[in-house]
Amino acid sequence: MTVGSTVVDRTELDTETKPFVVGLGGTLRANSSTERALRHCLDEVERRGGRTALFSGEDINLPMYNPHDPARTPQAVALVEALRTADAVIVGSPGYHGAISGLVKNALDYVEDMRTDPTVYLDNKPWGCITCAYGWQAAVGTLGQLRGIGHALRAWPTPIGVAINSADKIWDESGALVDTGVQGQLELLAVQVLTSAKPIGTA
Numbered sequence: 001m002t003v004g005s006t007v008v009d010r011t012e013l014d015t016e017t018k019p020f021v022v023g024l025g026g027t028l029r030a031n032s033s034t035e036r037a038l039r040h041c042l043d044e045v046e047r048r049g050g051r052t053a054l055f056s057g058e059d060i061n062l063p064m065y066n067p068h069d070p071a072r073t074p075q076a077v078a079l080v081e082a083l084r085t086a087d088a089v090i091v092g093s094p095g096y097h098g099a100i101s102g103l104v105k106n107a108l109d110y111v112e113d114m115r116t117d118p119t120v121y122l123d124n125k126p127w128g129c130i131t132c133a134y135g136w137q138a139a140v141g142t143l144g145q146l147r148g149i150g151h152a153l154r155a156w157p158t159p160i161g162v163a164i165n166s167a168d169k170i171w172d173e174s175g176a177l178v179d180t181g182v183q184g185q186l187e188l189l190a191v192q193v194l195t196s197a198k199p200i201g202t203a
Contacts, residue, residue, distance in 0.1 A: 001042055001052045019050045019197035022082045025092030025104050025130070026056035031175060033166050034132045037186060038092035040177055041130065041162075044190035045090075050197070053082050055107070065109035072113075080113050088126040088197040089155065090189070095133030095142035100149075111153055120154060126196040127155035128189045132164045139163040158192040160185060 023042045026035030035056045042052040055078075062076050072080075083089065091108070093100040114121050127150035133139040140163045147157040162185045164170060170179045177183050 001039075001046060001054055019045075019087040019194055020085060021045045021050050021052045021088045021090060021193060021197065022086040023052060023054045023056070023090045023092070024060065024079070024083075024107060025090075026060075027094055027101065028057055028061060028103065030057055032094070032132075033164065033170065034092045034094050034130065036171060036175060036177070037130050037132060037162065037164060037182070038090065040183070041090055041092075041128070041186045041190050044187045045194060048190065048194055050190075050194050055079050055082065060103060060107040062107055062110065065106055065112065067112055076110055079107065080110055083111060083122065084114060084117065084119075086122075086125065088128070088193045089122060090128035090130065090193060091146055091150075092130035092132070093142060093146060095131055095138035098138055098141055100131075100142050100145050105149075108149060108153070122150075123154040124198075125155050126193045127153070127157045128193045129157060129161040130164070130186070130189070131162070132166050134166045136163070136165050139165055156196065158189060158196065160189050160192055162186055162189055 023038045025038050026032050045052050093104040111121050129143055129146040131139050131142040143161045143163045150157045164182055170182055172178045
């Protein structure tokens with residue numbers, strides 16, 4: 001798994017046949033529940049033959065998106081280039097006050113830089129959704145918002161979306177995933193993303 005703000009080498013991607021899946025999300029707290037869930041899902045993508053890159057924490061701590069200011073930080077450039085070359089995207093957000101976090105929403109706003117691309121926004125790309133919140137209402141409500149954002153970006157939300165109630169015992173003291181139900185859902189999400197992803201260079 002590629003982690004961090006390294007610009008994706010398009011030449012390398014063009015020679016690969018494995019689907020490339022970009023994970024985006026989490027919080028500014030390293031190893032947050034949302035980031036753990038996103039990592040678990042991306043690990044399953046890799047186990048099943050995909051390639052992945054994760055943008056979390058400081059990688060998505062970007063200036064407020066301004067479409068009228070062309071200046072971009074290296075982190076913003078790396079994120080947009082990864083999304084351009086992605087065959088699928090998986091987004092994870094905490095539920096803050098009944099909505100996705102400002103951190104994640106602002107990062108997704110940078111997809112607007114792809115408005116004039118040959119593939120506009122994330123057109124026709126699979127879009128997986130993961131949310132974590134302390135309670136079902138916030139987790140499920142936030143999941144609905146993420147799915148709606150995916151539609152607005154012309155992506156295809158997968159049939160399954162994973163809402164995680166952090167009030168339950170999902171992780172053990174070492175941070176390992178111990179809830180078998182959540183584990184199964186995250187792994188099914190990886191399968192659905194890969195099933196729908198179309199690697200670069202294929203018809």
